[in-house]
Amino acid sequence: MHPLLFLENHYVPEQIMYALFVGIFLATLSFLATRRLAVYPNKFQNVMEVIIGGFDSLLEEIMGHNGRKFFPLIATLGLFILTSNLIGIIPGFESPTANINTNVAMALVVFFSTHVVGVKEHGLKYFKQFMGPVWWLTPLMLPIEIISHLSRPLSLTFRLFGNIKGEDIVLLVVLFLVPYFVPLPVFALMIFTSLVQTLVFMLLSMMYIAGAMEEGH
Numbered sequence: 001m002h003p004l005l006f007l008e009n010h011y012v013p014e015q016i017m018y019a020l021f022v023g024i025f026l027a028t029l030s031f032l033a034t035r036r037l038a039v040y041p042n043k044f045q046n047v048m049e050v051i052i053g054g055f056d057s058l059l060e061e062i063m064g065h066n067g068r069k070f071f072p073l074i075a076t077l078g079l080f081i082l083t084s085n086l087i088g089i090i091p092g093f094e095s096p097t098a099n100i101n102t103n104v105a106m107a108l109v110v111f112f113s114t115h116v117v118g119v120k121e122h123g124l125k126y127f128k129q130f131m132g133p134v135w136w137l138t139p140l141m142l143p144i145e146i147i148s149h150l151s152r153p154l155s156l157t158f159r160l161f162g163n164i165k166g167e168d169i170v171l172l173v174v175l176f177l178v179p180y181f182v183p184l185p186v187f188a189l190m191i192f193t194s195l196v197q198t199l200v201f202m203l204l205s206m207m208y209i210a211g212a213m214e215e216g217h
Helices: 014-034 043-063 065-087 100-130 135-177 184-213
Strands: 004-007 010-013
Touching (some): 014 043, 014 100, 065 100, 065 135
Antiparallel strands (some): 004 010
16 A cells, blocks of 8 residues: 555545544544433443543542543543554554654653643743752753653653554564464454553653652652
């Protein structure tokens, strides 16, 4: 498949098309799950409530009650990453998260959100963390802190990219070697890796934001 798809007289990168597909798919699921909310939910609503409830419990455990306001961001990232990871298992589809540009975009959202939250919570005093505990350590601590914070989006990006891209390559190799029967353990391993990488991205994002909220203590 050509890496660029043609849409409305413009060439659109393939990963953007898959990301849009995931976004539309999740929006459709959300609409179907919430259009007829019931006290005694049907199976579909019950599954969605379990997923969202799991995200909510994880967020409150990591960030505490004050972190509930970041639920839309964390849950959106979690659902998007998990779905993006899993669709790559389907032959003919490619994971948007197997493209580094998708992961850079999400990592930058987390990176800037972290510092916006820090400034909002503590004002300009937030930046004192970069200076070190005493003024005469500033020349040493400032570059260390800057490098430490800049490494965060790089870590989020390449960890997710490497694992999911590796999954897709393994699947292609297996399909090439045994095109009529793909061993179930390979699929099970890919599903497990997709879940783990989603949780890792969410956990690191929550820890970075929670750390920014607590810098003033």
